[in-house]
Amino acid sequence: MTQPSTPSSVTDAGQGAPRDEAARRSRPGALVPATYVVLRRQGPSGTEVLLQLRQGTPYMDGWWACGAAGHVEPGESFWRAGVREAAEEIGVELVEDDLEHVATVHRTIALPDPFEQRVDVFVATDRWAGEPHVAEPHRAARLQWWPLDDLPDRVVPHERLALEALAAGARGALLTHGFAQRLTLVAAVGRNGVIGDGAAMPWHLPEDLRFFKDTTMGGVLLMGRGTWDSIGRALPGRRTIVVTRQRDWSAPGAEVAHSLSEALLMAGDGEVFVAGGGEIYAQTIEHAHRLVLTEVDLEPEGSTRFPEVDQERWMETRRQPGSGDITAWVTWERR
CATH class of the missing domain: 3.40.430.10 (Dihydrofolate Reductase, subunit A)
Incomplete structure (x- = not known):
């Protein structure tokens, strides 16, 4: 049954190549930390969240992902990274105190590559300044509001975990993906x-x-x-x-x-x-x-x-x- 066969602060937390990828790969056992920002509003049929459609990246193109996300830079807190990524990717200003911790996802895959050992912190807010827009068009095709209880089929799998936890009312949940x-x-x-x-x-x-x-x-x-x-x-x-x-x-x-x-x-x-x-x-x-x-x-x-x-x-x-x-x-x- 067998047959042969980029730099930036970016890209959603592990879905692209960070500036310091080589350094991270050289540290066995090191976890790659990232922050994901979920903008939330009340729509006609209930709570909606802002997602971006990925394009032009080395990873998960054509999938829906949180509106803004990226690796935590040296010296940054998870909160500060979320504020910075929201400004860089969707052009909105956030205040750290307005960010609510939804979930932490600890994830891996069945490969020993330290670059695949990740801790992703998801934060949500319904307060921001400015109109969300695609500020990095080379990395996102568009933004769209989606009902939280009716997400598109192709949501990046570990992000779906956190969004489903948000929909269920979880706060500060600790989730895992890939360890089994x-x-x-x-x-x-x-x-x-x-x-x-x-x-x-x-x-x-x-x-x-x-x-x-x-x-x-x-x-x-x-x-x-x-x-x-x-x-x-x-x-x-x-x-x-x-x-x-x-x-x-x-x-x-x-x-x-x-x-x-x-x-x-x-x-x-x-x-x-x-x-x-x-x-x-x-x-x-x-x-x-x-x-x-x-x-x-x-x-x-x-x-x-x-x-x-x-x-x-x-x-x-x-x-x-x-x-x-x-x-x-x-x-x-x-x-």
Whole structure:
């Protein structure tokens, strides 16, 4: 079932490249702090919040996000950072004492990169001076007021958590995102390690397709564009997140991400089944907790191979004999 495959204060707290990204990455264990500002007003049908539609950034473009957000600079408080970001991004003046702490979101993804270990503080206010507008058009397509109880579908996942807490009346909530995320790599591998030729699956194994369905049903599938093309459609009963560099690509039933970290943020907590192709396997095997491999008794030609399974790091925990061209279905757990 496998197939190969900026500077600024900005951008919403971890959804872009901060000025000091290299410095933050060089400090193992350091948390990246950020403040998110929620402007709130009463509309015809109840409470509304101001969201921005992201564009032109390296992360989560095309998603709705809080009106203003960004990393906390050295020497700043979370409150002061919120005041500064609101002025820079939406052109309004805030007073620190008017900011209400809604929630703190501690989040991560199943990668050890310290840049993905974050603490995001969400503050709300219904008092400001000036008319909100897009002050950084290279980073936001537009601003729009949305009913708090009827948010758009594509709200950045960890921001949705905080907005839902606000809607529920929470104040000062401590929320987490991604700490229960686990990666399972699922692949069919030939005797020579080949999993594909870059265009199509190198075999047709109905038994393995049934095994793949049983293994992944109800879960989240993560795959590259090449794997999606080899399957040709969304598989029923599963979320499918497709990683592609092509910014305008879409397909029915596919959730689109433009980087692995973006895809894992979208996937959230729980088990994520990585289904290929070769590049994504290579990027995730060191961080996976489980491998589910179909040993295929064939040696097809092909340039895409599954990464070597280092038996000093992986322990075989289950072997289910197959038949025909399938030698066995094998589960490996990280030692």
